Structures are given as C-alpha cells and as structure tokens.
Amino acid sequence: MDEDDCMVDIAKFFLTFSQDESCGKCTPCREGTQRMLEIIERITTGQGVAEDIPRLERLAKLIRKSSLCGLGRAAPNPVLSTLTYFRAEYEAHIHQKRCPSLKCTALVHYEIDPVKCVGCTACARHCPVPCIAGKPKAPHVIDQAHCIRCGRCFSVCRFDAVHRA
Ligand code: SF4
Ligand code: SF4
Ligand code: SF4
Structure with a gap:
C-alpha cells in the first residue's frame, strides 16, 4: 500500500x-x-x-x-x-465528498480542459452513457448530471485534456 x-x-x-x-x-x-x-x-x-x-x-x-x-x-x-x-x-x-486517492469512483469528478482539447472525438465515442458533447476539432464538454464516472474518457484521451479530481 x-x-x-x-x-x-x-x-x-x-x-x-x-x-x-x-x-x-x-x-x-x-x-x-x-x-x-x-x-x-x-x-x-x-x-x-x-x-x-x-x-x-x-x-x-x-x-x-x-x-x-x-x-x-x-x-x-x-x-x-x-x-x-x-x-x-x-x-x-x-x-467534501472527495476521495483524496481518487479510488472511490463515485467521488471522482471528470472535466475536459477546453484549452487542451483538440476535438479528436475519442472520449465521446467511448463514453458508455453517452454524455460528452462536441463537434470534431472543437472542445468537448461533459454533461456532469449524466456522467457515471467510469473513467473511459480519461483513459482514451491522448492529449491530457481530461482532468480528474
Ligand atoms: S458470528 Fe462471527 S464472532 Fe460470532 S461465532 Fe460466528 S464468526 Fe465468530
Ligand atoms: S479525447 Fe481528449 S482531445 Fe479528444 S475530444 Fe476528448 S477531451 Fe478532447
Ligand atoms: S467518466 Fe465515463 S461516463 Fe463520465 S464522461 Fe467520462 S466516459 Fe462518460
């Protein structure tokens, strides 16, 4: 540990x-x-x-x-x-409804950084809900109300644009 x-x-x-x-x-x-x-x-x-x-x-x-x-x-x-x-x-x-080690999935929050996001669409295509909106080559946005905090967007983004906290 x-x-x-x-x-x-x-x-x-x-x-x-x-x-x-x-x-x-x-x-x-x-x-x-x-x-x-x-x-x-x-x-x-x-x-x-x-x-x-x-x-x-x-x-x-x-x-x-x-x-x-x-x-x-x-x-x-x-x-x-x-x-x-x-x-x-x-x-x-x-x-604070926060897991300091980011292990408790229900308490992890995902957000897309509009500056780093290049609009490759990978996160939106892999999101199982789906709750990520955005046009190709434009910054994407997560609909927080429907996000199930699965972490797929964080795993697939190759541009370090998805932040978790
Ligand atoms: S219920 Fe728990 S403490 Fe009680 S005898 Fe069984 S294993 Fe032991
Ligand atoms: S995978 Fe990353 S760069 Fe691509 S659209 Fe999603 S957040 Fe933006
Ligand atoms: S954490 Fe999962 S459900 Fe939430 S936006 Fe990312 S891929 Fe979609």
Whole structure:
C-alpha cells in the first residue's frame, strides 16, 4: 500500500471479507459487521454524514467486546486503525465528498480542459452513457448530471485534456 490507496476503501475491503466469513452464530458479528459495512459503503459513495464516524467507532468497540470468537473480535480493527491514523481521509469523503486517492469512483469528478482539447472525438465515442458533447476539432464538454464516472474518457484521451479530481 502507498499514498495512492484509499484508506476508507481498504477498510471496506477487510470488512467485506469479515462479513463474508462471519458464521452468523452471534449477533454482534453477524449484524454489527453488516451495519458497519453499510456505513462505509455510504461514505465511499458520497452519502456519508458527520455522525457516521462516531457510529462506526461505537459499533466497532461493541463488536470487538461482545463477539464470540476471534473473527468477530478482529473484524472492526481495520476500521478502527484507519480511523486513528487516516481520519482526515474519512472526513474528506464525508464533508467534501472527495476521495483524496481518487479510488472511490463515485467521488471522482471528470472535466475536459477546453484549452487542451483538440476535438479528436475519442472520449465521446467511448463514453458508455453517452454524455460528452462536441463537434470534431472543437472542445468537448461533459454533461456532469449524466456522467457515471467510469473513467473511459480519461483513459482514451491522448492529449491530457481530461482532468480528474
Ligand atoms: S464472532 Fe465468530 S461465532 Fe460470532 S458470528 Fe462471527 S464468526 Fe460466528
Ligand atoms: S479525447 Fe481528449 S482531445 Fe479528444 S475530444 Fe476528448 S477531451 Fe478532447
Ligand atoms: S467518466 Fe465515463 S461516463 Fe463520465 S464522461 Fe467520462 S466516459 Fe462518460
């Protein structure tokens, strides 16, 4: 892992694993990890709210204390440690609706630079929606309301005209 990894996404990855592996015998692990996962999914898709961080911490501590076996007791650890060391990343997702590592696709914003765009039409032809308008040899524009943030335009543009943030 390096600075290009999103710590909220990493926490989601480990929590998904624990949720899948939970045998379901005890309620804190069975239900609690599912609730935590729902909160993290909300955060990574831009639906997070300020109360989600204290909710995650409360649930994590409860699950750790009351689960029957090691799987449940360890399940909240990735969330707790990323909250301890990378809390600012959670806050950016929740308050600014921004993923600093550009990993959470729902929070990545694509825009075409009209100065760099030469109107080659490649982005418009590859956009699956399609939501890019423009005439050949003229700057193209993304209709933000319909963009599904798939990143195809960014990948196909050979003129470095598509910016993502
Ligand atoms: S903590 Fe252990 S016993 Fe309880 S549901 Fe999870 S895996 Fe099953
Ligand atoms: S691929 Fe790049 S240069 Fe070509 S139209 Fe799209 S943004 Fe402009
Ligand atoms: S990110 Fe995908 S949907 Fe959005 S404009 Fe680019 S190609 Fe189209």
